[in-house]
Amino acid sequence: xxxxxxxxxxxxxxxxxxxxxxxxxxxxxxxxxxxxxxxxxxxxxxxxxxxxxxxxxxxxxxxxxxxxxxxxxxxxxxxxxxxxxxxxxxxxxxxxxxxxxxxxxxxxxxxxxxxxxxxxxxxxxxxxxxxxxxxxxxxxxxxxxxxxxxxxxxxxxxxxxxxxxxxxxxxxxxxxxxxxxxxxxxxxxxxxxxxxxxxxxxxxxxxxxxxxxxxxxxxxxxxxxxxxxxxxxxxxxxxxxxxxxxxxxxxxxxxxxxxxxxxxxxxxxxxxxxxxxxxxxxxxxxxxxxxxxxxxxxxxxxxxxxxxxxxxxxxxxxxxxxxxxxxxxxxxxxxxxxxxxxxxxxxxxxxxxxxxxxxxxxxxxxxxxxxxxxxxxxxx
Numbered sequence: 001x002x003x004x005x006x007x008x009x010x011x012x013x014x015x016x017x018x019x020x021x022x023x024x025x026x027x028x029x030x031x032x033x034x035x036x037x038x039x040x041x042x043x044x045x046x047x048x049x050x051x052x053x054x055x056x057x058x059x060x061x062x063x064x065x066x067x068x069x070x071x072x073x074x075x076x077x078x079x080x081x082x083x084x085x086x087x088x089x090x091x092x093x094x095x096x097x098x099x100x101x102x103x104x105x106x107x108x109x110x111x112x113x114x115x116x117x118x119x120x121x122x123x124x125x126x127x128x129x130x131x132x133x134x135x136x137x138x139x140x141x142x143x144x145x146x147x148x149x150x151x152x153x154x155x156x157x158x159x160x161x162x163x164x165x166x167x168x169x170x171x172x173x174x175x176x177x178x179x180x181x182x183x184x185x186x187x188x189x190x191x192x193x194x195x196x197x198x199x200x201x202x203x204x205x206x207x208x209x210x211x212x213x214x215x216x217x218x219x220x221x222x223x224x225x226x227x228x229x230x231x232x233x234x235x236x237x238x239x240x241x242x243x244x245x246x247x248x249x250x251x252x253x254x255x256x257x258x259x260x261x262x263x264x265x266x267x268x269x270x271x272x273x274x275x276x277x278x279x280x281x282x283x284x285x286x287x288x289x290x291x292x293x294x295x296x297x298x299x300x301x302x303x304x305x306x307x308x309x310x311x312x313x314x315x316x317x318x319x320x321x322x323x324x325x326x327x328x329x330x331x332x333x334x335x336x337x338x339x340x341x342x343x344x345x346x347x348x349x350x351x352x353x354x355x356x357x358x359x360x361x362x363x364x365x366x367x368x369x370x371x372x373x374x375x376x377x378x379x380x
Contacts, residue, residue: 139326139364144177146184147357147370149192152343154350155380156314158294160263166194166222167373169300169319170356172205172233177358179213185357185372186219192374195223199251200319200354201231201271201300208242217249224261226251229268231300231320233360235277243280254298256286264294271300272307284308294377302339302353305346315377316351323355323368330368341368 147168166189173182189197197220204211220226228251234242246253254268267287274281282304289295295313302318310316323341324330334340344351355371 135366139366142365142369143359143363144181145370146181146188147372149188150371150373152352152373152375154315154375154377156294156377157380158263158292158314159377159379162379163196163264163294163377164192164194165296165317165375165377166192166197167200167317167352167354167375168198168357169200169354170202170231170322170358170360171199172202172356172358172360173211174206177205179216181358182213182216186216188372190219190221192372194374196266197222197226198266198298198317199226199228200298200317201229202233202319202356202358202360203228203231203246204237204242205233205358205360207237208245214245214249217246217251220251224266227254227259227266227268227298228252229254229298229300230271230274230280232271232273235271235273235280239274239277239280255280256283258286258288260288260290260293264296265289266296266298267313268298269304272304273301289313301337302344302351303337305351306338310349310351311347313349315375316346316349317354317375318351319354319356321353321355322359322365325359325361325366325368326364327367 168185168189171177171182171185208214217226228246230239230243230253243253243255252259254266256268256270258265258267265288267289269284269287270280270282272282282299287297289312291312294315297310297313297316299316299318301320302316304310304318305316318339321333321337321340324333330340339351339353341353341355344353352373352375354373355368357370357372359365359370
């Protein structure tokens with residue numbers, strides 16, 4: 001019984017650390033100053049526990065969590081067959097519970113099994129524990145830290161006056177990406193002194209009634225305003241209510257809409273998933289452009305470039321991919337979207353795909369850093 005308690009305790013300690021239960025994103029600064037010492041002690045305890053338990057117990061735990069994962073996969077299959085889409089609003093409400101129950105414990109269970117079959121030395125065993133923990137710790141910090149600022153320069157003969165656009169996407173406001181995180185994003189955007197701020201979807205990733213700090217959007221400062229398009233996650237959390245709620249703030253929601261300025265036009269199209277939800281559908285025909293101006297299109301998913309002819313637009317701004325978020329998922333994202341991260345040339349147009357500022361699912365980013373992009377467009 002004592003061994004079982006120790007095993008489950010070690011699971012919970014590591015799980016809590018990695019998922020930021022005791023870190024800044026949930027309880028502000030309570031443990032923030034001492035998190036490195038705290039996490040080091042936890043990893044040492046875990047390394048000691050893992051070396052002194054009955055491997056039969058470890059195997060039983062592994063089987064238990066494997067069953068949990070299998071049941072969850074069956075649930076996903078059920079959704080796919082009967083609803084024709086994997087991700088639903090109901091699934092959005094239970095996804096965090098799934099992470100706690102299955103994902104992280106299963107990962108550490110696999111370490112148990114690997115060590116059991118390879119029978120490597122005690123020193124190597126502990127080294128593996130430290131290495132795996134260090135990777136997850138680093139990936140967690142990558143996810144919750146404020147994004148880095150990236151600079152992109154573009155030349156075009158249609159631009160008369162230099163235009164600076166601050167692009168951010170996939171902020172994913174929710175329980176563990178909260179007001180503190182959002183305030184940092186807003187400060188970073190304002191510090192760039194951009195002519196226009198673009199939010200390329202997935203701003204909201206929870207019931208919008210739970211977010212009581214969206215008034216911070218009114219603090220965004222840009223010469224030509226802030227422009228926003230819907231992302232797929234807004235559809236999962238009552239897109240109609242989100243759209244209605246966001247309209248009260250000082251941002252331009254580009255609901256299949258174009259706005260013309262002196263030497264450029266900025267357009268926004270609804271997300272492709274609107275076709276499945278039968279509301280807020282993308283409609284390219286409602287957009288307008290001027291061949292004598294620099295034409296910008298904002299779309300959440302970059303694969304819109306595979307679906308539509310976007311040759312009338314000089315620059316497409318997108319997000320959604322998170323640059324894969326956790327290696328090696330970047331390969332699958334690239335396969336599904338056709339684009340992953342960075343600047344692409346599509347015929348006579350350019351498209352920039354942002355890696356995003358926040359995260360979806362597990363609080364982790366591995367080999368896929370978050371970013372805010374300042375795009376400088378100047379005369380050729």
